Each structure stands twice: as structure tokens, then as C-alpha cells.
Amino acid sequence: MRWDITGCANPWDEFIQSDSLTTNEYHQIIFDYLSIHDIDVKQVTSYHDSSKVELCYACHCKTGDVILITLSNNDKSKLKCLAKSNQFDLEFY
16 A cells, blocks of 8 residues: 655654654654554555655645555555545545
């Protein structure tokens, strides 16, 4: 499953306590957040897709970074439900 990283509307943003993180630290925060929500995460990786960059400074604007979450098929519906309540119609896909 994938998530398009936003400026500050990602479900795990409240878990970030540092202004600068390595990629691995950021992936670990996502892993921990999903684990707390009882999602069995196999792996968290990321890549940059320049076609997804939104050149604005609003919280919901996409940065072009995409999180790739590897998990069991049984947990896909749980993951999709995690972001459904946000006000920007952001979701895992």
C-alpha cells in the first residue's frame, strides 16, 4: 500500500518529535504508528515521484515522497480505515 507524504497531514505526524530525521528514523516512526494500530507491517520504504509534487505550502499538499508499506493482505482494510477520518480526503492506496 502507498501513502503520498504531505506537508503536515500524515497520520503519524503527531509521533514526530524532531525537526530533522533520517529516512530510516522516519520509516521507523511510521512502522511504530501502524504497529500501535494493530497492523502487522513487514516493511516501510519510500521513493520520490516528482509528478506528485504540489507546489503549495498548505498542510495537505503532497511533497512528492511516497511511502510504500508492505503488509499482509489481512491488514489492508485496517490500513485503509486509518486515514478515512481526515478532512483532506487523503488515503492509503
